[in-house]
Every structure is written in structure tokens, then in C-alpha cells.
Amino acid sequence: MALIRGKKLIIVFLLILGTFIYQAMSRALLEDSIYGHNYEDNAEKEKRFNIFKDNVEYIDKVNNERNRTYKLSVNEFADLTTEEFIATRTGYKISSQPTSPKTTFRYENLTEIPMTMDWSEKGAVTPIKNQGHCCVAVVEGVTQINSGNKISLSEQQLVDCVEGNDGCNGGFMDYAFEYIIQNQGLATKENYPYQAMDGTCGQQMASNIVAQISSYEDVPSNNEEALLQAVAKHPVSVAKEGSSRGFMFYSSGVFTGECGTNLNHVVTAIGYGMSDDGTKY
Numbered sequence: 001m002a003l004i005r006g007k008k009l010i011i012v013f014l015l016i017l018g019t020f021i022y023q024a025m026s027r028a029l030l031e032d033s034i035y036g037h038n039y040e041d042n043a044e045k046e047k048r049f050n051i052f053k054d055n056v057e058y059i060d061k062v063n064n065e066r067n068r069t070y071k072l073s074v075n076e077f078a079d080l081t082t083e084e085f086i087a088t089r090t091g092y093k094i095s096s097q098p099t100s101p102k103t104t105f106r107y108e109n110l111t112e113i114p115m116t117m118d119w120s121e122k123g124a125v126t127p128i129k130n131q132g133h134c135c136v137a138v139v140e141g142v143t144q145i146n147s148g149n150k151i152s153l154s155e156q157q158l159v160d161c162v163e164g165n166d167g168c169n170g171g172f173m174d175y176a177f178e179y180i181i182q183n184q185g186l187a188t189k190e191n192y193p194y195q196a197m198d199g200t201c202g203q204q205m206a207s208n209i210v211a212q213i214s215s216y217e218d219v220p221s222n223n224e225e226a227l228l229q230a231v232a233k234h235p236v237s238v239a240k241e242g243s244s245r246g247f248m249f250y251s252s253g254v255f256t257g258e259c260g261t262n263l264n265h266v267v268t269a270i271g272y273g274m275s276d277d278g279t280k281y
């Protein structure tokens with residue numbers, strides 16, 4: 001009897017201790033390594049801690065699911081709710097989507113499609129950048145593929161000089177490509193440096209062009225085969241919803257979680273293939 005009670009006690013004690021250690025660890029993580037975030041007061045700190053704890057629980061839950069092809073991890077967004085993340089990081093709405101010139105899809109008859117493609121391995125992709133890079137990356141890729149020259153182009157030029165643009169949103173893609181055609185090209189990153197904010201267009205810097213495109217077109221929508229054909233030829237700008245909780249904490253692997261269709265984020269598709277566990281990406 002005493003033994004059983006002792007066991008129960010121990011189990012309860014271990015559970016409490018476990019919870020305590022877990023909370024202490026979360027708290028330590030929050031205080032030491034939430035990426036240098038400072039909180040106004042204890043109330044704010046407590047609120048952030050609870051959001052953080054909730055996010056850590058979500059991350060653990062997903063990471064423990066069977067058949068999971070991707071991994072989540074704590075990152076600098078872990079003390080934000082999904083709503084706050086959407087508001088601060090992907091707040092761009094595709095409002096007035098300009099209509100692209102309607103052409104036939106130039107790769108529709110492309111049949112020689114390699115099994116895998118990674119344009120970064122082929123040297124056609126410069127390091128990941130932030131706002132504005134979605135369109136710049138495509139021009140950089142096409143330039144490298146056509147000329148062999150790997151040049152970092154100016155995303156700030158697009159942020160400053162493209163009218164009707166409040167950032168790198170979906171409509172922005174079309175406006176950006178139109179601008180590049182009209183300006184007859186883009187300057188280098190060195191000649192028109194990144195400032196991570198909207199500025200006024202530096203005409204002088206903008207006229208220092210090094211790479212250009214003559215046209216662009218939309219890949220037929222809701223058509224995976226067409227996207228495959230296009231990415232087989234060069235990197236492609238892609239609008240997506242970038243605000244699901246899974247996407248917020250994505251860390252590695254093939255993301256098969258919830259995606260959504262509220263397009264508010266633009267990325268560059270730089271390849272495709274199949275992972276070791278047979279998941280196509």
C-alpha cells in the first residue's frame with residue numbers, strides 16, 4: 001500500500017517536475033533567445049510567454065505526427081500569434097491584380113523535362129533576400145542562364161520605382177516586370193542598394209542598367225504540369241498564401257501542410273524533384 005502510494009507520488013512528482021522543467025525551459029528560451037525581443041512590462045512578457053508556449057506545443061504536436069514530411073521549429077516569430085504574423089510579415093493583399101498580356105504559354109509543348117531541377121545548383125540563384133526579391137530573382141536567373149553572368153540585381157529599385165506597389169505582393173509581380181521592360185532593365189544591387197523601406201525612385205541609379213527582359217507571361221493557373229514546364233526552363237515568380245501556422249514555423253523537409261488560397265506572399269520557384277522518402281516537391 002505504502003509502496004503503491006509511493007509510486008503514485010513519484011509519478012505525480014515526476015509529472016509536476018516534468019511540467020516544471022518544460023515551463024522553465026520554455027521560459028529560459030523565451031527570456032534568453034527570443035531573438036532579442038524586449039517586452040514593455042511583465043504583463044506583456046506574460047502574454048508573449050503564453051503565445052510562445054502555445055506555439056511550442058503546436059510545433060511539438062506537428063513534429064510528432066506520423067507521416068510528416070517536414071519539420072517545424074521555433075523561430076523569431078514564436079512569440080507572435082498567427083494573426084500578428086500575417087499583419088506584420090505578409091500584410092500585402094493582392095488587391096488590383098493587373099492583367100498580364102494574354103499570350104499562349106510558350107512552354108506548352110515542352111516535353112523534355114528533367115526528373116529534377118535545382119537552379120541554385122546551376123548557379124542561377126543569388127542568396128535569399130527579402131521584399132522585392134521575388135521578381136529580381138527571376139531576372140537574375142534568366143540572365144545567368146542566357147549569358148552565364150551571375151549578377152545580384154537591385155530589389156530596392158523595384159520597391160522604389162514601381163508604381164502601384166506596396167511591397168512584393170502578387171499584383172506587384174506584373175507591375176514589376178512591366179517596369180523592368182519599360183526601364184529597359186535593372187541596376188545592380190551595388191549601384192542601387194537595399195534599404196528595406198519604400199523610398200523615392202533614384203532615377204540616376206535606376207538608369208544604370210545591367211540586365212533586362214523583353215517580355216513576360218503568366219503560367220496557366222491551377223496547372224501543375226505547366227508550372228513544371230516553366231520551372232524546367234528557368235526560375236518562376238509564384239504567389240502563395242504565406243500565413244498558415246505551419247508555414248510560419250517551417251524549418252525543413254517538403255511542406256505538405258495547410259496552404260490556403262489567400263495569396264499574400266510571393267516567392268521564387270527554383271526547382272523540383274523527389275525527396276528521399278518519395279515525396280514530390
Ligand SMILES: *[C@@H]1O[C@H](CO)[C@@H](O)[C@H](O)[C@H]1NC(C)=O
Pocket residue numbers: 066067
Ligand atoms: C502513412 O502513410 C501511409 C501511406 O500513404 C498510409 O497507408 C498510412 O495510413 C499513414 N499513416 C498515418 C498514421 O497517417
Ligand SMILES: *[C@@H]1O[C@H](CO)[C@@H](O)[C@H](O)[C@H]1NC(C)=O
Pocket residue numbers: 104105106107108109
Ligand atoms: C504547340 O503545338 C500545337 C500543335 O502542334 C501548336 O498549335 C501550338 O502553336 C504549339 N504551341 C507553341 C507555343 O508553340
